[in-house]
Amino acid sequence: MNQFYNCFRTELLKTKRTLSFSGAIIIPTVITGVNFLTFVVYREDFAKAGANLWIALAGNIFSAFALLFLPMYVGMVGYSTNHIEHQADAWKNLFALPLKRSTIYLSKLCMVLLQVITCVTLLYALTLLSGQILGMLYPELGFQNYDSTVLILVTIVKFTLASLGTLAIQYVVSIYWSDFIKPMGAALIGLVVGILLAKWKFAFLVPYSLCPRVMEQFQKENLTIFNREVLSSVLWATGVFILGYWLILRKNVK
């Protein structure tokens, strides 16, 4: 346990002077910021619509975030934690230390999860904050009359869980492929295929289609967390992580 904690601390130290955590901060800030400005500029059109504008506000943010930024970000962090070792040619050092390979594998994984959680938590906070501010500045938009906190929270939790499958795939793939193009190319193709297949009957089995499907559920104001999309994602993640672990135990550092 102590060894795991120390190993995790080294992962934090390694992110020093890298962009690792900036993505977690920049992405939510930019998306919610741009969306906030859109609401300010077009506030009269939005006010005319009259409905619960929390749904419109979060919907805008989510469609940019969950359909584009989250899948790319997940690929990016999965890639960068392993890329640090590839670039430094440091696997040979790590694996020649008296450390279990599982300790290294799991602490890197926790590092990736920490980054993703930072990102979604910030997104949640900024979404609520931007709605509150809009409500204060322009009462005619009616933000103060509705409360969609739970729906927004539930949906963000679902996005996070629904992206675990792709996270696992990207993480394991980037242990093996040291270059940038292959893992990120895989993420990009997955993203496009995922959106195209989202309406398919068996799309809940395709890890890259899960976020688009959760997006649809948000538009229907669905509050169930553990539906088949989320379960499918969690199963994918578990399977791929176990496979990755099996592979890393056998990995030869050539």
Next chain:
Amino acid sequence: MNEPVIETTNLSYHFGTHQVLHDLSISVPAGSIYGFLGHNGAGKTTTIKILLSLLQDFHGDALILNKDIRSRRMEILARIGSLVEAPGLYHHLTGWENLRIRSLLLSVVPEKIVDTLRTVGLMEVKNRLVRHYSHGMKQRLGIALALLSDPQILILDEPTNGLDPTGIKEIRELLTTLRSLGKTIFLSSHILSEVEKIITDVGIIHKGRLLYGGGVEGLKASGANLVEFDVLQPDLTRELLTMWGISFESNHHLINIPCKSNARIAELTDHFVTHGISVIGIRKLEKSLEHVYFELVEKEMQQT
């Protein structure tokens, strides 16, 4: 005799279909500085990677401290400090931060970092990014990483690679000191002259096969000694030697001939005298390790 700290039996390794180690059996005595010598591509790094459990799909056996590396990986690695090829460093971090990471992974107290930095002479640049280090500084940092946990066994793959003459001398002295503290050092190199002065034992590897393994003295004693004949008729001597089919090297009036025994020296002298050559001096030469090394490798090359 000291019992071996590292022992391999019939180690073989394939990269795909290309076999790079052939039944390699080496034995590194406790408390020795073992020079593992061979040309580029001989299989030095591959052997080291097997010893460190980095390559797992090998054939044969490898024991370190009498423990099988396949089953007791963790216990063994806890006793080893290693440097494999170019040191794998995090270039966006400082030298100190690189060592800090290693100290966390090894549960070594941070105070040890400063000691180690002093040992390798990097104290002044410890807060500089490794990206801005010179080649030799990086190499020193790699050695520092290997030394950090004060391990009982050091496995160093070409540690002096890229160091300046002072640096090489410092590392040599450092290794000798470490040996006197009871550590065992396994050191690979393709530059014999750099390690010749400090090694006590030697393994010569060529195309994945061991040509010699044992003490340095034994290696020097093996094969023929060079004998230097000082003659007054060098041209005639060269002609005769060529005619008799005896190999030699010559430098003006000095002719060097490998002789297996004293009887051979007497016999040659007789031959010279009967053919009218005046021999005015005979001297047995101290054989350099380098000479023996090339002799061995050349002999092997001729056979294949």
